[in-house]
Amino acid sequence: MVKKALVLGGGFAGLVLWRALLREERIEAVLVDQNNYHIFQPLLYQVATGELESSAVTRTFRDIAHRRTGGFILGEVTAIDLAAGTVTLDPSRILTFDYLYITLGTITNFFGNENLQCLAMDLKNAEAAEQARSRIAYALERAAACTDPESCRAWLTFSVAGGGPAGVEFCCSLAQRLHRTIEMEYPSLDPRDLRIALIQGGPHLLEGMEDPAPAAAAKKLASLGVEIFYNHRVTGFDGETIHCCGENQQPVSLPARTLVWTAGVHPPEVIGRVAAPKTHDGRLVTDPHLRIPGYDNIFVAGDLAGNDRGLCWPQTAPFAIQSARHALRVTRAMLDRKPLPEPFSYSDPGNMVTLGRFDAICIFPRFSLQFRGISAWMAWILLHLYRIMGMRNRFTALLDWFQDYALRDYTGSRIDSTTISWGKKLRETCRKS
Ligand SMILES: Cc1cc2nc3c(=O)[nH]c(=O)nc-3n(C[C@H](O)[C@H](O)[C@H](O)COP(=O)(O)OP(=O)(O)OC[C@H]3O[C@@H](n4cnc5c(N)ncnc54)[C@H](O)[C@@H]3O)c2cc1C
Numbered sequence: 223m224v225k226k227a228l229v230l231g232g233g234f235a236g237l238v239l240w241r242a243l244l245r246e247e248r249i250e251a252v253l254v255d256q257n258n259y260h261i262f263q264p265l266l267y268q269v270a271t272g273e274l275e276s277s278a279v280t281r282t283f284r285d286i287a288h289r290r291t292g293g294f295i296l297g298e299v300t301a302i303d304l305a306a307g308t309v310t311l312d313p314s315r316i317l318t319f320d321y322l323y324i325t326l327g328t329i330t331n332f333f334g335n336e337n338l339q340c341l342a343m344d345l346k347n348a349e350a351a352e353q354a355r356s357r358i359a360y361a362l363e364r365a366a367a368c369t370d371p372e373s374c375r376a377w378l379t380f381s382v383a384g385g386g387p388a389g390v391e392f393c394c395s396l397a398q399r400l401h402r403t404i405e406m407e408y409p410s411l412d413p414r415d416l417r418i419a420l421i422q423g424g425p426h427l428l429e430g431m432e433d434p435a436p437a438a439a440a441k442k443l444a445s446l447g448v449e450i451f452y453n454h455r456v457t458g459f460d461g462e463t464i465h466c467c468g469e470n471q472q473p474v475s476l477p478a479r480t481l482v483w484t485a486g487v488h489p490p491e492v493i494g495r496v497a498a499p500k501t502h503d504g505r506l507v508t509d510p511h512l513r514i515p516g517y518d519n520i521f522v523a524g525d526l527a528g529n530d531r532g533l534c535w536p537q538t539a540p541f542a543i544q545s546a547r548h549a550l551r552v553t554r555a556m557l558d559r560k561p562l563p564e565p566f567s568y569s570d571p572g573n574m575v576t577l578g579r580f581d582a583i584c585i586f587p588r589f590s591l592q593f594r595g596i597s598a599w600m601a602w603i604l605l606h607l608y609r610i611m612g613m614r615n616r617f618t619a620l621l622d623w624f625q626d627y628a629l630r631d632y633t634g635s636r637i638d639s640t641t642i643s644w645g646k647k648l649r650e651t652c653r654k655s
Pocket of ligand 1: 230236263264266299523
């Protein structure tokens with residue numbers, strides 16, 4: 223008998239599961255996502271800085287599945303009832319399943335601060351990254367139109383909250399881009415008025431990453447003129463001033479009109495309502511085979527998978543892919559009525575972080591290998607080209623990068639003026655609300 227498999231969320235984990243399950247004859251696989259496209263999140267910061275167009279990092283699920291399109295439903299998951307074996311979607315629809323895979327990922331954590339949620343930009347999806355790019359373009363134009371030097375400096379102050387990989391990569395790219403854009407396209411602006419501030423809650427950048435990555439990132443950012451505020455927590459933003467709690471709990475304020483938020487993620491609301499044990503950070507606790515304890519047919523993979531065995535699984539693409547592959551192996555063993563494979567164990571492939579154009583750092587502890595500079599940057603480019611979904615996206619990314627890195631003197635900044643109206647609209651919407 224054909225079993226019904228429901229995959230909730232088509233990110234890194236969900237896509238691995240759905241594509242493999244679509245090929246299984248014994249399974250009817252259905253993917254549910256609130257968007258009709260998959261997003262390659264690690265490159266969203268480049269959409270925000272104009273290095274890539276969003277078409278390079280998104281691909282529709284129907285395109286990915288080719289002719290097997292019956293297996294996708296557009297909808298937001300609003301409830302998961304484990305005991306009843308149902309999933310509720312908005313627009314109203316109730317789905318049942320034989321196997322369920324919860325791979326809804328995470329959302330940006332603004333720590334309940336509504337002003338931050340409204341006025342800060344995040345980089346969690348393609349729309350948000352385009353809005354950030356639009357806001358950057360808008361800020362430059364407002365600075366160029368200012369007659370008051372203080373106001374001009376505030377428009378030229380760009381702040382980034384969060385010194386993890388996304389914040390560091392974004393800051394390096396932003397600093398290089400803004401210096402170049404001002405030099406090429408805004409002769410009336412004084413480049414010395416440009417200020418980029420990276421606000422980091424802890425005492426180091428890239429926390430959890432092996433040496434020498436944190437020190438290398440700090441050195442590179444300093445060389446690009448980025449100011450780093452360590453041990454500072456953003457407590458508020460009104461669109462004109464960022465309020466922080468600094469070292470020794472001192473209040474610190476920074477006049478800035480643009481704030482990009484990369485300071486944390488948490489599970490979507492719907493996960494909070496699932497009647498199952500959670501970890502301290504709200505992930506779903508799983509058994510050694512990534513199933514919710516007591517439900518052998520319900521798996522959790524990717525950013526949402528947690529455990530209560532003292533292991534801290536990373537919220538990264540490699541983890542999402544490996545956890546999804548394990549869930550698949552267990553499903554196949556269950557279908558074949560064979561013994562289950564060995565319990566899941568994560569194998570860390572290492573880390574790569576870009577530090578702007580032609581510079582990156584790669585650390586592969588398993589092979590005692592680390593390298594920096596253009597070779598690391600090339601390795602990063604090749605890996606990401608390989609990982610981007612589909613030939614058309616790879617080609618688009620390659621073309622965008624070629625234009626940006628090789629022809630940039632001829633193609634301009636690409637923080638283009640066509641996006642400005644969006645940045646303006648966004649500010650007005652926030653003001654009204
Ligand atoms: C800016 C940024 C940069 C990153 N850079 C890196 C990097 O360089 N390297 C790395 O390894 N990792 C990176 N990560 C982390 C990595 O992207 C995540 O760990 C990975 O995407 C997790 O995969 P996932 O499948 O669990 O969830 P996701 O990829 O987040 O997918 C979740 C899916 O669920 C859908 N969804 C969510 N809620 C609902 C709902 N209620 N109803 C319906 N659908 C829903 C979403 O639309 C999405 O398609 C980065 C993340 C961000 C945000």
